[in-house]
Amino acid sequence: MGQYVTLATCNLNQWALDFEGNKERIIESIIEAKKQGAKLRVGPELEICGYGCLDHFAENDLYQHSWEAYGDILQDKRTHGILLDVGIPIIHKCIKYNCRIISYDGRILLIRPKLSLANDGNYREMRYFTPWNRPKYYEHFQLPYHIRKITGQFKVVIGDCVIETLDTKLGCETCEELFTPQSPHIAMALDGVEIFTNSSGSHHELRKLDTRLGLIMEATKKCGGVYLYANQRGCDGDRLYYDGCAIIVANGEILAQASQFSLKDVEVISATIDLDDVRSYRNQKSSGMQAVDKEHPYHIIQCDMELSPGEDVYNPNVVPTKPQNVRYHSPEEEIAFGPACWLWDYLRRSKCGGYFLPLSGGIDSCATAVIVYSMCRLVVDSDDEQPLKDLRMLTKDPNFTPEKPQDVAKKLFSTCFMGTENSSRETRSRAKELSEKIGSYHIDLNMDNLVTAVVSLFKVATGKKPIFKIFGGSQTENLALQNIQARLRMVLSYLFAQLIPWTRGLSVPGLLVLGSANVDECLRGYLTKYDCSSADVNPIGGISKTDLKRFIAWAEKKFELPILHEFLTATPTAELEPITKDYVQSDEIDMGMTYDELSRFGKLRKVDKCGPLAMFVKLYHEWSQPPYNLTAEQVAEKVKRFWFFYAINRHKMTTMTPAYHAEQYSPDDNRFDLRPFLINPRFPHASKKIDEMVDTINQRQREIDESNKSVD
Template sequence: MGHYVTLATCNLNQWALDFEGNRDRIVQSILEAKKQGAKLRVGPELEICGYGCLDHFSENDLYQHSWEVYGEILQNKETHGIILDIGIPVIHKSIKYNCRIISYDGKILLIRPKLYLANDGNYREMRYFTPWNRPKYFEDHQLPSHISKITGQLRVTFGDCIIETADTRLGCETCEELFTPQSPHITMSLDGVEIFTNSSGSHHELRKLDTRLALITEATKRCGGVYLYANQRGCDGDRLYYDGCACIVVNGEVLAQGSQFSLKEVEVICATVDLDDVRSHRNQKSAGTQANNQLEKYKAIYCDVQLSPDVCMYDTSMTPTKPKEIKYHLPEEEIAFGPACWLWDYLRRSKCGGYFLPLSGGIDSCATAVIVYSMCKLVVDSDEEQTLKDIRALTHDPQFTPKTPQDVASKLFHTSFMGTENSSVETRTRAKHLAEKIGSFHVDLNMDNLVSAVVSLFEVATGKKPIFKIFGGSQTENLALQNIQARLRMVLSYLFAQLLPWTRGKSVPGLLVLGSANVDECLRGYLTKYDCSSADINPIGSISKTDLKRFIAWAEKNFEMPILHEFLTATPTAELEPITKDYVQSDERDMGMTYDELSRFGKLRKIDKCGPLAMFIKLYHEWSQPPHNLTAEQVAEKVKRFWFFYAINRHKMTTMTPAYHAEQYSPDDNRFDLRPILINPRFPFASAKIDEMVKIINKRQKEIDESNLSVD
């Protein structure tokens, strides 16, 4: 006889401090879960207040408001009749914890604090919360008086416990706990827990989803069990995009998987599982014997409910859900959809009039524009009522029903080519044709008179007139003349962002200015401080040039934009120096390194935690081999050059535009990559060590060569 249970998890687009909106989305997910016959509903981490509240977690008001909203959910009779696993921050004995509250029929069964906190990269949970690093330990928690009036309970259990029903056992895991060496699901499975819930606030990074799903499938394959993974989705108010992908996994097989990128505010994922499958899976292993050897058991809190109805064997409507293939997006698709969803959330929640982008004719601003186009396409393709309400509110047109992405772009997206005498006809033409294809409101202008006015002002004030290096000027003059063009574009960007809607007769707020500096240029510091990379937000600030090229190649085909091929084949150039028959400015020549090399430097520095010496050693082993075939001196020179320019430009990262986080080697100094602003760019001690290594390598190579000659 089967023991069939229908279970639900969800993706919720929660927003930090949006208590009423978060409440409504939670309630909607509960009602949808009940409608599908689910007996257990799991939601994302800290879903009551939103995960990304950051230092607002230090405010006691936040905890009070969270309890008030939670009380409204408990009071709502429509949320009864199903076990609820809801994320909320709780103060227990004056200490703040990241918690799950398990309830049934308006009664709190357990408050389960997070055992292990995420505290690296983008996460600073230990800045706000204390880990409950006492496995299987529990205490009584005094409920707030208004909650006691609702539930009739004065105290509830607070700690690392499990829930026991008439037919199974449930246990909680929270986000980071899945990634730790001693994941709670291991010991819980040995104590008879068959259903695991995981409530997460896990953000999107390129190629990260496979790691997350591999951990979940491997956990249930090894231990046996049902794993319900819930996740936040959308822009919670910061640089991160939470990419959903809620799923239900049984014994290593995926039964249900939610979308990774979507404009849906509430997405509920259900599956009907047979608990006998879990028991059969475990009986094939030695788990039962090992469980008997566990000295300390979990406290089990009983909930008087049976999740699996007795008649399920005869109820043909309860058909077990079949396994399915896991869906993964290509990295190119992740770039197309992740930042696009983030941009949509940012725009509709900021209630600005749209986006403005300086469109240079290069691949970076091109990629940014195509991501905005992808956002417009997602809006048109969405069948969500809320999406239509949002687009009408943003355009201040209650009748607006877009039919094409260009319909949306024509109202929300503004672009401009800000040319000078150093600009080529090719870049100007590419920018114009791309804007026409996307449907943006485009302004083509020349700003030479503005540049000349500033240079003339300097000449009048100082009696000196700077000239470009190609005409005999110094490197200092050359750099200053480039920078003034770039910085004036930033000033013009904000002027146009504020006034372009007005020129079109639209009574809408100003536009948000988009930046388009990629992660490699940020890492190298190959940009002007406070130039047009200084913007409101940047959708590509953590994406490499290599990945952007792959994305553009993908978009050329999938978005039917032949014009994109011209961007792919064009030489990357800032076009800030005069063009002559013998000279055209090149980004990679200016930087002294290729974009592929920059990506490798960035990953070794941040992900592999390499300093100059360790980086040299790794790269020598890589680059001394085909196809690079570099000498030790050449590798050393490249490594030293990278660290020098990284160090002297580090100060630029403190002012960089908030960027969509997509790569682990992002140099974002505001949240992710905290390094000194002023350091010795020569790294003399490490450089001396590298020089010693080069001598040793050359000496050994000489001995090998001489040995080979003697053998010949």
């Protein structure tokens, strides 16, 4: 026998404040869910207005427009005949809440506010909303006038309640609530809820997905039940990329999983589940049966409909969905697809003419170029019609149909090698060959005359001419001469980005300038303020050098680009100082630390919340052992050096290019890492405590050595 229900959830590429577009995508997902035979459709968090509205949530207009869009959905007959779970912000008693609305056939059943708000890292929900921190409490909400006209209702229940249909119970859990120690699905399960919905706005970070999916699977593995997770996908208008991966889980097993990275605006997945399997699974959990009587019941909202129509309850033609294995992308694939999808959304929504990249011949700008090439591959390989429509809109060519990624790159991607007398033939050659392989419109130029003109102007104005350190100049002169090259590249980047379409006779707007400073260089401040790292967007600003190198090694084979091997094996260098027989500038020597060390410093600083002293303690335990075998003095010196350069360069983060967020230790000052930019770089108190600890370690080691000698 069996009691089969077909349920649907989705990924939606919503856009902050795009009420019309968001509404159409919601309706499209509902229609698709009905086509798949579903009787319940779950959508992402705040899908009506878009999750990333930020301080626009302070504007009352936003809530009015959200109700207007929701009213259109309610009265659209195409959305009837299916139970709907829609994310929307609501003002109740002058307080703003992040809510879900459950409706059926144009009538609202329940407004369910979010109980626990996300308020760390990239999230500031407490800035905009108030948590409904009263579990199982409910009251009544007076509907806006135009909604009353549509539904015929005056008031509806608002609060932490559950829905009971003629055949089952379902309850809501919203995003952050899944991650809390006492997730609502536990109490709901103990009160007989069999179907849980989760409307989410979860962003992408490298290696993060397994945590999210693990919690979703665990939710029903312990309690039994069906869990439908919906997520936002795409660039919502900020640094984050929401990585979809909607999923349906029953009794701890995955039945359906949507894609994590895709150019599709709407992706709906469904699964058919036998509710008897849920009941049988729970009957085996004796501890759960014992816990039932200890729980206070939820207020129940009755819904006079069946998720499993009576005539299909025992229909042998209804086939339940079989479990499948969870799908994960490797970190290299995440770098290839996540920033590429983010760049595509940014480009099509800004409606600019394409991207411009200063291509230096180094691995960072190389990785940025390959990510743009990956974007072009995704556009060509997409089986959805929207990317082609967007491509034709961007190129102003209604007949453009690319056959290969290079066709897209030729239209949308321009690169430029801005060489000086300090540039090597190898970097120039690598840049040119890479541009040929990926299809970008490439310019190769020398800017020595421009640099000479600026230095000459300074000499005329001051009577002094700076020279490089290698020729006898001071460190100050050396740094200034490097910085003027880097800053002139930024000026040239914007000049070329604005005028390249004009020179090519293209009737498109100017290009967006891409930055290519990685997260480790940002953390250390190893970049010039307002140099060519200053750009419109930066797809690698949240990715470590170590991960970028792994990505390039992967792309060399996956994208069939043998030239990438030369980038991978080349010594990282800024090429801002003269190359001589005895000297070639090296990034790691200049920084005084390796990229691997920088990654470790970054994780300890941001993820583990370590100050200088705590960082020293942790690293001494790590680096005093093989294979490092560093002394306490050496570890202390490295820690002090990192914090010094981090502190004196912190001001650079206030002007950093908006970067794709991919790493938990990103130093992005604008939203993710809010810290002062003027602090004492010597950290005198912490340094004194570190020195005392070094003395203690050394004294203890001397005592051990003396003891060993006496034994001998």
